[in-house]
Every structure is written in structure tokens, then in C-alpha cells.
Amino acid sequence: MLPLTLPGGTLITLVGAPGSGKSTFAAHYPGPWRVCLDTYRQLATNDESNQTATPVAAQIQDLLVDARLARGLTTLIDSTNVYAHTRAGLLARARYWQRPAVAVLFDVPLDTTLAQNRARARVVPPDVVRDLHHLLPAPEQLKSEGFETVYRISDVALPTIG
Structure with missing residues (x-):
């Protein structure tokens, strides 16, 4: 059973700082649903943390999001998405399709x-985690931006895997 029950073709945008559990959450969903900037940075440079590859990774993400939404396929965006302009672009794609x-x-x-970040294979500098954590929007802000539903991870029960 999946943690969320959503209609097919939904754009699911994860919003959180590095180390907050986004990729662990995303792993509960089918692999083809997941669109992740880290993956595309790694494909472009052999290093998922190489931020110089973010522009090309974002282009790849946009192409895949459009391809999936055009076909009515559920798409899960596994990135920080803490910046309003990033979320606005994703929402525009969902509206278009x-x-x-x-x-x-x-x-x-x-x-x-911060503790979960320290335990990861690829540790993000703590000051970056703090900065991005401070940019987290309130649920009300996400609703006002245009998300139809906002789930708080603290309210979502994850399925038992095993």
C-alpha cells in the first residue's frame, strides 16, 4: 500500500531540506514515477552533488515531467523545491497538462x-541544510500557490516495507 492515495496523473512535489527524508519517502513509490535532479546531475557529471550541472538537470527534469504529464502519468518530484519560483514552474506544467x-x-x-543528513552517504554541508530548512514554506503558502492538497510528512503514515 502506498503512503498516499492519489488520482492517476498527479504531480507530487516533495518540499524539504536535504536530509529530511524526501528520497526515502519517494522510494515507497514506483521508480518510473520519480524525477530527481540529483540523478540527472550525476548522469551529466558523474557527481550528483555537482551544482554546476543543475541547469542541464533542470532541463532534463522539465522534459520528463512534460512527457509524463502529457500521458497522464503520476510524477513525483524528488528535489528540495524550497524556492517558490521552482514550485511555480512545476505548477505551471501541471496546469498546462x-x-x-x-x-x-x-x-x-x-x-x-541535520542528524539524518549526517547519516547519509552524501552529506550536504550543515549550513546549506540550515539555510534551505529556513526557506520551508507553510502549508498555507503552498495552498495559496496553487497546490490542490498539501500533506505534511508529520501527518502521513508510511507503509511497512517487508
Whole structure:
């Protein structure tokens, strides 16, 4: 059973700081649903943390999001998405393809996020995690931007895997 029950063709946008659990959450969904900038940065440079590849990674993401939404396929955006302009671009794509858009807000306390980040294979500098965590929008802001539904990760029950 999946953590969220959504209509087919939904654009699911994860919003959270590095280390907040977005990729762990995304792993509960089918692989083809997941669109991840880290993957495309790695394909472009052999290094998923190479931020110089973000522009090309974003172009790849946009192409895949459009291809999937045009076909009515559920699409999950596994990136920080803490910047309003990034979310606005994703929402514009969902509107263009007339697909529902939901956000999953990773409202994980900063201390927990920093601890989880330290335990990752690829550790993001703590100051970057703090900066991005401080940019987290409130659920009301996400609703006002145009997300039809906003889930807070603190309210979502994850399925048992095994």
C-alpha cells in the first residue's frame, strides 16, 4: 500500500531540506514515477552533488515531467523545491497538462534533519541544510500557490516495507 492515495496523473512535489527524508519517502513509490535532479546531475557529471550541472538537470527534469504529464502519468518530484519560483514552474506544467498537483511538505525539525543528513552517504554541508530548512514554506503558502492538497510528512503514515 502506498503512503498516499492519489488520482492517476498527479504531480507530487516533495518540499524539504536535504536530509529530511524526501528520497526515502519517494522510494515507497514506483521508480518510473520519480524525477530527481540529483540523478540527472550525476548522469551529466558523474557527481550528483555537482551544482554546476543543475541547469542541464533542470532541463532534463522539465522534459520528463512534460512527457509524463502529457500521458497522464503520476510524477513525483524528488528535489528540495524550497524556492517558490521552482514550485511555480512545476505548477505551471501541471496546469498546462490539466493535472492535479499536490505537495508533500517535509516539516521535519531542523535537529532531526541535520542528524539524518549526517547519516547519509552524501552529506550536504550543515549550513546549506540550515539555510534551505529556513526557506520551508507553510502549508498555507503552498495552498495559496496553487497546490490542490498539501500533506505534511508529520501527518502521513508510511507503509511497512517487508
